[in-house]
Amino acid sequence: MAVTIHDVARLAGVSHTTVSWAIHGHPGITEATKARVFKAIEELDYHPNYLARSLVKGRTNTIAVVASFFSSPFEMEVLKGIEQRIHEEEIRYGINLFSTMNDSERVLREIVNGKRADAAILLSVSPSAETAALYRANGMPLIVIDEEAQGSKTIQLNNRRGSRLAAECLLARGRKRLALVLGTSGGNPGLSQAERRRGFEEALAEAGRAVDPSMIHFIEDYYFEEGQTLFARMAESGPEGIPDGIFCAAGDMIAMGIMLEARNRGIRVPEDLSIVGYDDIPSSALVSPPLTTVRQPLMRIGRRAWEETVKALGNPDGDDCTIIYEPQLIERGSV
Amino acid sequence: MAVTIHDVARLAGVSHTTVSWAIHGHPGITEATKARVFKAIEELDYHPNYLARSLVKGRTNTIAVVASFFSSPFEMEVLKGIEQRIHEEEIRYGINLFSTMNDSERVLREIVNGKRADAAILLSVSPSAETAALYRANGMPLIVIDEEAQGSKTIQLNNRRGSRLAAECLLARGRKRLALVLGTSGGNPGLSQAERRRGFEEALAEAGRAVDPSMIHFIEDYYFEEGQTLFARMAESGPEGIPDGIFCAAGDMIAMGIMLEARNRGIRVPEDLSIVGYDDIPSSALVSPPLTTVRQPLMRIGRRAWEETVKALGNPDGDDCTIIYEPQLIERGSV
DNA sequence: CTGAAAGCGCTTACAG
């Protein structure tokens, strides 16, 4: 059905080897022959089969991007950065999305073992030490964003610092009953959320305050509605349970849900309740009141991830390194 | 380096054929042999090479998702729907992202010709008639969302209707100087934007009003900031140029940019200016004032796209059909 | 019940 290299060879009156040489600019093919080959290629609209080519070259020109789920603005922004940067490249690379749900190890091994990509970029997904070693053994670069990974390149966002900034901001406003909202990914909290918790606790401790465990809440899906439900729960646990300051380390989307539900219940932001989010998604500046939040340079991180990938592709034995990006507190009206 | 079927065969003391049979549950392999094979597979941590398997089977278990650029909430929502639905499937399918920038034909042909996927879902990308025919000839299903495509399955969003709803809403508010903001994708407006324009013009015509050509504006990148810049331009073209009603068919993100810039310039929404957006992204309900907009069931469309893909994969000669989803006007405070 | 052989569509040393 599809036209193969043999069809081209037949039409051009050469061997398929010559066709391959011509395509790859191998020196020592007459201009005349080349012309005949290209004419045949044109005529038949021939395109090399990507699978066959990849199989023999051991290279797919594809890069795997792995996340628990591609639903939050976090993944989308980083993805955008990767995509943007890839397009500046000469060689065309494809992006292969893998969502791990709650079985990241299986997916990660499937990618290396099945040779499904030339490299993998993980978003908030942490490979086990064995899996990282497996990638290394197979010469497949692994770039880990926002998680820990022994024996891989890592791009960290200083979550602890971001969280401290948020907590300090709430404390500076004289907030007493502080709540913390954390996200989970595929069941467990993950490094970034753990670090944010730590930063929060440290900031409180330095201010001579302890964290009330009943004021730490968890969400799962990063949906806006979860924030609403969560705040409803807080509010209904009696006046004692209602915080006057919330740091929503689970992100702006959830923070907005919380804010809407608070407004619906007649609780004024920021008079009665200060809210700080995380991520600074585009709409954070637009909600009412505009959301104070911690901004991370996600697009830049996506771009950087690609650059590190290219470096690693060119030099498989390159050193592992950790790149840390600093967050920034964006103060707006919600505190 | 990597372990192949031959390594397994050697260790299990059988031929590689038998290993393959065992893996695929071919009838007529002794339980004992099977056990030996699986033990060897386990021991070596063998995983079939995806490329080799795909090459010989002529099937990649991968689906291409094509868009001009994966940057707007539109693509993200649809993608989310596809991803969600795929995960309910028994067979594991991978998602391969292709951004076409402004050369969609080249990318589309590369996908079929290079056999890079089993099927393709296009988001607001329109294949030429020849390309659609090429897909058909290669037995590769093509599902086109929000664009026209002769000879392919099509999932349409009734853009004309949505636009009418928006225009009628503005007219009902007694707005006189109506502006229309349209998006473009890769240079040209695309079907959806054209349809929105048409719906807008029709609604105005029915109200005995003509559209002022100088009040039709275009944006390109769907970035928030473009909305700001655009409104600044409108405002600076003199009082005559400032509209009292804007239908931002280019989406909520741009509408929000417009709204922010209007606010910055002391123009009150909705008192001085009514704004209607398109898409109903999560934050639209949260901005101040909350944005009136046209909602499209994007996640559902993503899910449906996958369902149609599966159907087409099972029955390559299935009829082409057009599925139309109706939009819904969500009235909020911005009009 | 199991193995030898051909083939998927390509690339690339190796001869001539």
Added chain:
DNA sequence: CTGAAAGCGCTTACAG
């Protein structure tokens, strides 16, 4: 300057 041959790692009729 060009072709015959081997091989990438699999699957699957076909024999035995």
